[in-house]
Every structure is written in C-alpha cells, then in structure tokens.
Amino acid sequence: MPRYLIERTFAGEVRIPDEIVDRNEDAGVTWLQSFVSDDGRTMFCVYEAPTPEAIRRAARANGLPVDRIAQVRVLDPHAYG
C-alpha cells in the first residue's frame, strides 16, 4: 500500500482524539508514525493509505488538519554508507 507523509498545523497544542485508531480503520488507513515540532504545533505523520482521499477522509473524521500530503518511499542511509 502506498505510504504518505502528512503535514499538519495546529492552532494550539496537538490534540489526538481517542477514537483515532477506529476511525482510521473505517477510512482504510493506518497511522505508522509521527514527528511533532518543538512548539507542539506542527506534526508530520507517516500513513499507509490506498489513496490521498482516504487520508483526508480519516482526517475529517478525526478533526485533524491537513496542510500537505506527499507520497513517499523510504530511503535508508545505510545504502549510502
């Protein structure tokens, strides 16, 4: 399944709803990992999803913002060692 990196900007502190896993499942997406900026207002999330629309659907269900979605693949630094 394609992998996506999602940038989210929050007005205040990052807030993740408790039901996020269920709602993601309903939308057919899987949340793999996230990074949060020091000020706690920007988040970068790695997701597996069938389409960008599925990511937005999940975001709407969870009340999470979406600034930008990029499709990504993994580059392993060891390959450059």
Place this chain on the structure above:
Amino acid sequence: MPALAVVGGRLHHPPVQAVPAAGQDELLERDGELALLEEALGAVQGTGSGRVVVLGGEAGVGKTTLLRRFCEGRERVLWGSCDPLFAPQPFGAIRDVAELAGGRLGELLAADAKPHEVVAELLRQLAGGPHLLVLEDVNWADEATLDVFRLLARKIALAPVLLVATYRDDELDVRHPLRLVLGELATAPALRRIRLAPLGLGSVERLAARHGVDPDELFQRTGGNPFFVVEALAAGTDGVPGTVKDAVLARAGRLDAHAHRLLETVSLLPPEAELWLLERVAGDVLDGLEGCLASGLLAPTRNGVVFRHELARVAVEESVPPNVRLGVHERALAALAEPPGGRRELARLAHHAEAVGDEAAVVELATAAAREAAKVGAHREAAAQLARAVRFGAVRLTPSERAALLEERATECYITDQYDDGIAALEEALAHHRASADVLGEGRVLSRLAEFLWCPGRVVEADRAGWAAFALLERLPPGAELARCYAEVAFKCAGAARGDEGLELARRGVELAREHGDESLWLRCRTTLGAIERGDAGYAELARVIEDAQRRSLPDRAGAAYAMLVQRALSEGRRDLVERYLDEAFAYCSDHSLELFRLYLLSFRARFALDRCDWVAAAEAAEQVIGIERTSISPRITALVVLALVRARRGDPGAAPLLDEAWALARPTGEPGRVAPVAAARAECAWLLGDLEAVDEATAEPLEQALRLGALGNARELASRRALAGLTAGIEPDGRDARAWLDAGCDYEAALCLLDSDGEDDLREALDIFVRLDARPAAAIAARRLRLGGARGIPRGPRRVTRGNPASLTERELEVLALVAQGLRNGEIAQRLVVSRRTVDHHVSAILRKLGVRTRAQAGAEATRRGYVEAG
C-alpha cells in the same frame, strides 16, 4: 451429536427452526462483533430509525453462525438467503423474507413488481418494528435482490429496522456488481462494516485439545477457518484432512447407505430440497433423512432441508458419480415441471435441464426465465439466461431464431453496461442475418452496433457500422429500422461538424418512428433530436421525452433522456437545469435499476461538484465510478478527470496516473467531447506545476481537432487553459468573467480569471478565494504574482489555515468575523480589507456555516463567546 461449534452454514429460514438448540454452538472470538451488532440494534430501538450492518468475510469464517447466535431468542427476525445458482431467480432472498413477513409483499412479488415498489412495501411492513432483517450472501444476489438491498439501505432511516447483509469478500472480483453497491453505501452515516477474521491459534488449540488433534497442524491446514476446523475435527480421520473436501467427505462417508444417497441427492438440488421434491426424486431413501440431520451436514428448513454450509454442498456434489447425478437431475426436472403450487421456477428448471443436456428444454426455459427476469428489472440475469439459450440452441435453432435471441441478449447487455458481450452478440447476429440474406436484419443490427461500439470508444468502427446500415436501409422501403438508423447517424453528423445535416436526419428519424415504429423507438429518436437541437428547444424536447416515457412505463427511455439532458446542461454550463434534474435523474435511474445511466449520472454528479468546488463530494462520486471496471468509457473518463483535478487543486499527489489512464481511453476516440476535458485537465495540472511547455503540448492537437470538428464548447475549454500559460488559441476562452463564474458558484474558475489581471485587488481576491478553497498550489501562484507585482504583506507559501480552532475558520475569515462582530456591513468590510463585496459575502456565509449560526448578530455573539474576538 458432534460439536457443531463454530460451523458456519446457510439457512434459508429463520434460525429458530433451523438451528440446533442454543448452547450447542460455541462461538469463539466473536464477542466484539456481537457487541457491535447489539449496539446497532440498540441504536435502532432508541431512535426508531434504521441502520445497516454489512458483514464480510471469507467462505466458512462464521458469518451465519454469528448472526444465528445474535438472532437467537429474538422476535421479528426476517431472514433471506441468496443462492449460488447460475442466473438465480429474481428476488431470490426477498421471496424468503416475504414468506416470513406475510402481508402484501408476496402478492407484489407474484405480480412482478419492480424493486422500488418492493422496498416501499417492505418499509411499510417494517414500520411497526423494531425488526431484524438479514440478507445472507448478497455476493450471490440476483440483480433485483441487490437493488432491494441498495434501495433499502439508502432509505433505512425511514423504518426501525436493523438490516444485516453478509457477503463473501473473497468472491468479489473487480467487476462484481456488489462492489458498486458497497461503494455507494460506503459513506452512508447509518452504515457499519464488520469484517470477520479467521480464528487465532489460541482458539484452534482449545478446539483441537478436546479431540486430541495436533493444534499446530490443524491451524496450518485450516488457516483458522472455522468451518474447515470443525469439519476437520468431525471427519473422524486419523490426522487432519488436507482439504475441506476431504474433511466433508470423510464425515459423509460414515453415513449409512440410504442417508448417503439422500445427502448426494440434496447436494444436487440447490438452493433448497423441499420435502415434496425429495419424495419424488429420492422417495426410496427418504428414511435416511434422520441420519443426515443427525450428522449435522443438513439442517431442516420450513419446507425441507438444506446443507448447513455451501462449502459442504459443493464438496458432496462434486463427489456424486455421473450416472447417479444424471438420474437425480432427470427426476428433478420432471418433478419441478409440475410443482404442487403451480408456479414453475424457471431458473431452477433451466439448471436441471442443462445438467441433463436437454437442449430443447434449456432453450425454452432459459428464454422464458430471461423474459421473466427482465420484466422485474433483473437485466443481468436476463442477459445470462439468453446467453445460455443461444448456447444450447446452437444446433436446434434456425439462424434467424438465433439472431433474434442474440439481439434480445444485446438489449439486456446494453442496460447493464456489458458492452463487450453485447457487441459480441450483435456481431454473431449479424453473421446469421447475412447467412440468411436478411438485409433488413443486417441493417438493424449494424445500426445497433454503431451505438454499442461507441460506448467502449471504438469510434471508427462505430461510424463505419452506422453508415453501412444507412446504405443498406435507404434502399429498402422506409420503416422502423431506418428510423433507428437515422437517429444513430444523426449523432455522428453532429459530432463531425455537420450539425444541420444531423438535425435533419434526426427529424426524419422522429417522423419515421412515429409512422412505423413502436413508442420506445419514437422516444429514442426524439431523445436524439433533443440532444442535437440547439438551445432551449432541445431541452424542452428532452423534458417531454422524460415525461412521456414515464407515463408509458418505459423506464429505460426515460433514463436515457435524463442522462442526455443532464450531460448537455453540464457541458453548456446550464447550472439551473443541472440543479433541477441531476438528483431527480439519479434517483429515478436508481429506482429503476438502470445501471448504465446511473453510472453516467454519478460521473456528472462528480463533475458538477468539482465545478462548484465541493472537493469532498466530487472525490466521493468519482471514486465510486472509478471503483468499478466497466466497458463504457465515458463515465470513467469523466470520473478520472474529476478525481485528478481534485488532487491537483488541493496539492495532493497522484493526479498524473489518473490522467494517463483517462488519456489512454479518450485519445483513440478522436472525439472532442471525450478528448478535450482530459486535455484541459492535463494542461491545468501542468500549469499548477509550473510547466508551461506541457500546457501547450497537452492542448495543441486537441484544440486543432475541436476547431476542425466544430466543437466550439470544447475548443473554448482548451483555450481557457492555454490562457493560464499565456498561450493563444485562435478562439476566445469562455466569455464569462470572474463575476459571472462567482454567480454560477464556480469560485475556482472565477479565481483563475482574476489571476489573468495585473491589478493587485484582483490578485488579492484570487488569493483569498484559493485559500478559502484550500487550493494550495493555485494560492501559491497567486501569492507569487502579488509579490512580483510589489504587493506587501503576502505570506510566503500558503496562508496558515488555522483548522485547529474548532470551527476551522481561516485567518481571513477570523479577520472578517472580527469586523462582523464590530457591526460593519459587508460593503464596509470589503472597503476595509480591499477586496470585492462578493468575496466578503462568501466569507460571511462560510463563517455562518462553520459556526452553525444563521445571522450576523449570532455570529458576532458566538465569536465573542468563543474568544475569537475581544468582547465589547
């Protein structure tokens, strides 16, 4: 009795009669699913409004067992099962339900009612609820049953009923009609999907321990499939059987001789072996019934017995020796020809006639079954039955009889959007007509081929067939065939810059059809005329066709006219007409099982939403169309373009592959109506990426083609995209300016127009609109132009959209809200922010919507309450 445990099974009738008493079944790992069902039923009881649960899982995973447990001890349970027959009986599962529900439903079905009439009655009968309605194995549903499921699910809120539909998710190929239905229902608020997973190792271990079987081996062999696990344990063999079939046959092998023969007989009599039928087919071994029931392989129903599980039935059926099999089918055929109730089940009869190899009977029964199915709108089954009739009539029928059946089959294929099959049928019919020197038939089939070939994009062949028909039929005395042909070639003229000629031919077609044809043909020719005739006259004609067709109960003609009207209104920018007809047309085609037109209308819905900048609705409708592989390419092209543009405009990845597919479909047709929208979308995407050369490349050839063929609307569409990149086109883009686009609700298009200006105000307004629409790439272009023009205070990159605030107001909206809260009027706000009055109007209505208030005063109060603006 052996532990039936987690065995799944097929019950034709409600669980109370057909299942061993509660407590014997052990249900493992299903507490979560039971709780979800309980919760859904609770919601139905609490609110009085219905809900839908769709339960999917592989064959044998325990869908039925779960539902049986859930239904245990409840009242008002209705249960219908779909059968794995080739071309099953229309309304199969609904007939089960009608039998249980009583009332008028049965009468309606006997009177060949349409699915929407059945649903209306069902809702009436369910009003007294709360009811639990189970439709089992809808992956096998005939088209009429599937329609009932779809319509009922859409209207579920109207009655206090929990509708649970199960399906085998390992049996849905990409073209499966259930996929479209599930896709359409995916976003329904009252719908919940549950997927049953196989058992985990722990549960398998628990079951294995009681039988002294190696749990690891059991788990590996069965993959945790509950049906397989239980069969393997019940097989009574040393070690674990290698396949489900081995397991089932081992269990069957322990029956006595009579029971075993009876079991074989039942396996050959799907969907259900009624007692009267068993008496006549296997009366000598009927005493084996007890043994079969005790073994757990069969379960009793209201009228007879069924296999507890379809997997077991198939395993036994495959093991029956050919001579035994033939005898059973022969006796079944004779018995079913004279059923006690009097009403012959044609699909079932055809099944046995085929097994016996009685060609004459298959042809007669399959043809009759096809017509019966078509009458209630089960066109897919009708097409399949006709194919069967043709196949078995290969030797017995004359060429012209075969041709007639093939043409009939083509009609059913048309309605169900199976063009490839329809074309094959017509080509075969054509050969038969030629062999018997039937020129009239040849001309008729060629006209129809012209229509069919167009749909999958085989335009050159379609043209050739149309004109060949024209040449043949013009030599014969004028009649219905020529009328149809005129309608067909009129279209081709209109698409080839020969509009006047097309109009003339269409008019002659209408006249001829009035004199010689039936009403359906007359309406068809008028639809063509309405599509070609310019201006309001054409729309008025189409509207009259819709009315006339409905009055005469010719739904496929009404559907075709609806689709034509909406398509034309959409391409000519007639928002008033699109709004007036689109939803009505979609509901009508849904109610009348007109799958092809529904697909078209769904793609139009996607396009209309895109033009109105409703990205979410546009993407949803487009995904539904794309989700199903079909042979008709126009709806697919439209949907691919819409989804690609939604992605590109929001800055999401993945637009290019969609457009590549659309381009590959559209380009070979050489038709501006199909090519230009794709080319325009490619150009827009290239422009958003800053690749101006690619804009030229994408549009140059299609533009030249559109101009050459007189497709001015398409040429303007391309010109407008070239204008984005500063390219000329030899034709003016659409004359509408930004105001006109805003009035039409096409804000994105308006903002594109504003971008063309050098004025800072215009650019700022464009930027505002793009930001409001969450159109990041275009917003970035607008911001860059503003900065290049020396404007100050333009943020780098997109303006931050502060969706973190609960109402999701943008910064600009917060700014406007602050001024609204101070009591400023829109005109004043526009002056203050140096934007147009209309932009402010838009902001204000967005604010009201997001805050969920109706007036400006309430918005001000709400803003203060939420702390967006300082009080005072």
